Amino acid sequence: MSTNSHKSMPALHLQDWASIEKSLDAGGNAVLPDLLTSAQCEELVVMYSQEERYRSRVVMARHGFGLGEYKYFAYPLPDMLAKLRDELYPHLAIVANRWNQLMGNGMRYPANLHTFIERCHAAGQTRPTPLILKYGEGDYNCLHQDLYGEHVFPLQIAILLARPGEDFTGGEFVMTERGSSQLRADVVPLKQGDGVIFTVYQRPTQGRRSMRKVAMRHGVSKIRSGSRHAVGLIFHDAH
Numbered sequence: 639m640s641t642n643s644h645k646s647m648p649a650l651h652l653q654d655w656a657s658i659e660k661s662l663d664a665g666g667n668a669v670l671p672d673l674l675t676s677a678q679c680e681e682l683v684v685m686y687s688q689e690e691r692y693r694s695r696v697v698m699a700r701h702g703f704g705l706g707e708y709k710y711f712a713y714p715l716p717d718m719l720a721k722l723r724d725e726l727y728p729h730l731a732i733v734a735n736r737w738n739q740l741m742g743n744g745m746r747y748p749a750n751l752h753t754f755i756e757r758c759h760a761a762g763q764t765r766p767t768p769l770i771l772k773y774g775e776g777d778y779n780c781l782h783q784d785l786y787g788e789h790v791f792p793l794q795i796a797i798l799l800a801r802p803g804e805d806f807t808g809g810e811f812v813m814t815e816r817g818s819s820q821l822r823a824d825v826v827p828l829k830q831g832d833g834v835i836f837t838v839y840q841r842p843t844q845g846r847r848s849m850r851k852v853a854m855r856h857g858v859s860k861i862r863s864g865s866r867h868a869v870g871l872i873f874h875d876a877h
């Protein structure tokens with residue numbers, strides 16, 4: 639039995655955190671290739687219709703969020719998602735703490751997810767935020783920030799479950815960044831099973847003279863054909 643067989647997920651490329659951090663620092667996002675296998679992606683898509691796994695369903699048009707729908711998982715999360723959250727969090731907490739220091743924000747994040755979740759719960763943020771989204775032809779997700787209370791973990795992850803060009807066309811993961819006067823867009827190309835780590839709210843950038851904060855938003859462009867599923871891993875719990 640190889641030592642790898644004990645690992646919960648296939649190829650996480652954890653050896654490459656230096657380049658992930660570099661990408662996060664440069665543009666506020668980084669791709670994690672092959673976070674889930676295609677079999678795991680398909681398993682999650684099948685789970686979409688298993689109502690007992692979720693605490694609520696949101697029809698996006700009712701809230702002006704876009705077109706499409708999503709469901710928040712109930713605790714306990716599916717194993718593969720709980721493990722991903724636990725294993726990725728410590729790496730992201732290092733970046734989050736460094737960014738907060740650069741932005742003059744005194745909030746620091748503990749080294750493990752369990753301790754951070756306890757902090758959320760003590761503040762009344764007790765509801766799980768990981769979600770699964772489903773978009774059909776013509777659907778889209780308006781640019782937004784996933785803030786659910788006082789406690790915000792500054793990075794989150796989206797994983798594409800569908801196959802671009804086969805299951806759907808269009809439907810690109812888009813980020814915008816607002817500096818002092820400009821609004822920039824960035825499209826993050828993903829294949830099935832890839833994750834993107836991205837900025838929830840604000841990130842530090844090097845201005846001409848000093849460090850500046852820029853505000854980031856994310857969304858999904860219109861699905862031109864087919865259907866697109868994705869999973870979102872948010873680290874803070876919700877009120």
Ligand SMILES: O=C(O)CCC(=O)C(=O)O
Pocket residue numbers: 771779784795796797811856857858868869870871
């Ligand atoms: O559908 C996506 O790729 C992104 C969904 C989203 O807004 C999120 O995971 O927070």
Ligand SMILES: [Fe+2]
Pocket residue numbers: 782783784856870
């Ligand atoms: Fe989101």
